[in-house]
Amino acid sequence: MARPKKRLEGLVAATITPMTEHGEINISVIGQYVDYLVEEQGVTNVFVNGTTGEGLSLDISERQQVAEEWVKKGKNKLDQVVIHVGALSLKDSQKLAQHAAEIGANGIAVIAPFFLKPWNKDVLINFLKEVAAAAPTLPFYYYHIPALTGVKIRAEELLVGIQDKIPTFQGLKFSDTDLLDFGQCVDQNRQQQFTFLFGVDEQLLSALAMGATGAVGSTYNYLGKKTKQMLEAFQQNDFSSALNHQFHIQRFINFVVKLGFGVSQTKAIMSLVSGIPMGPPRLPLQKASREFTDNAKAKLKSLDFLPFADLNSGNLEACD
Numbered sequence: 001m002a003r004p005k006k007r008l009e010g011l012v013a014a015t016i017t018p019m020t021e022h023g024e025i026n027i028s029v030i031g032q033y034v035d036y037l038v039e040e041q042g043v044t045n046v047f048v049n050g051t052t053g054e055g056l057s058l059d060i061s062e063r064q065q066v067a068e069e070w071v072k073k074g075k076n077k078l079d080q081v082v083i084h085v086g087a088l089s090l091k092d093s094q095k096l097a098q099h100a101a102e103i104g105a106n107g108i109a110v111i112a113p114f115f116l117k118p119w120n121k122d123v124l125i126n127f128l129k130e131v132a133a134a135a136p137t138l139p140f141y142y143y144h145i146p147a148l149t150g151v152k153i154r155a156e157e158l159l160v161g162i163q164d165k166i167p168t169f170q171g172l173k174f175s176d177t178d179l180l181d182f183g184q185c186v187d188q189n190r191q192q193q194f195t196f197l198f199g200v201d202e203q204l205l206s207a208l209a210m211g212a213t214g215a216v217g218s219t220y221n222y223l224g225k226k227t228k229q230m231l232e233a234f235q236q237n238d239f240s241s242a243l244n245h246q247f248h249i250q251r252f253i254n255f256v257v258k259l260g261f262g263v264s265q266t267k268a269i270m271s272l273v274s275g276i277p278m279g280p281p282r283l284p285l286q287k288a289s290r291e292f293t294d295n296a297k298a299k300l301k302s303l304d305f306l307p308f309a310d311l312n313s314g315n316l317e318a319c320d
């Protein structure tokens, strides 16, 4: 059975796909992006071409180029590079899975197909199994994100006997707020040594209490250091400090959610905080507004989340 040499643990940044002002992928800044995550945020695992990375808005060749660049630039710097290879077409997904294995990625993840949808657990597993089989040496993660896929099959049900069907199954990336489902995934699989990655950053502490072994999220791109403080406090059984850290993070997320928060806004915030031009999102997404970025910047400052006192206005290129 394929197992990563080291278990995927701790924080995993759901990477942004940098783009030029003309909407082309801009892989030239990925090396700089790797250094920023490692050196400034202490984040050494990445999840590439997922929701934040607009994976489903890229064509196959673009997805392969982005994946390849992360593996290349992450060599000897990142611990694990997991590639999301989910697609509506099984063939595309298999092609991407095979490619991920060829380039030396550390794992693959797949969402449920979301147009012609699997209507029950067995059908979904059959789809996932066919993708996993295209990369038989790579650990496989199911990416559960029902609010976006519309596939509401409970993760708990899906995990029953999953390794009999998918021998490379390694774990779950759980991007949902149903902590009953999440808790039962952990509780019913205590013997399996699965990896449980939680994907709702503002609720991570609750998931840690339920047994999450790590977390994948968009905010770890720029709040990685802060979130690591929460993880450390939790590991030291200092629940009061961990809660303070979670509330601190929630104050920011709550603020931006009220303004309207998604991939476009993540790109703008990351450009602002890191100084790396992430560019605009691809249609159908729209650039974050200048008003959003100004407000987010003021909030980051007031919460002491900005590494330096004043920011170069050049970092605001992602905004109108």
Ligand SMILES: CC(=O)N[C@@H]([C@@H](O)[C@H](O)[C@H](O)CO)[C@@H](O)CC(=O)C(=O)O
Pocket: 014, 015, 047, 049, 050, 051, 052, 053, 175, 199, 200, 201, 202, 216, 217, 218, 219, 253
């Ligand atoms: C719906 C969504 O984008 N969720 C984010 C969260 O990190 C989210 O941005 C955060 O919890 C703020 O709500 C991640 O789960 C997405 C993710 O891991 C990915 O990009 O694949």
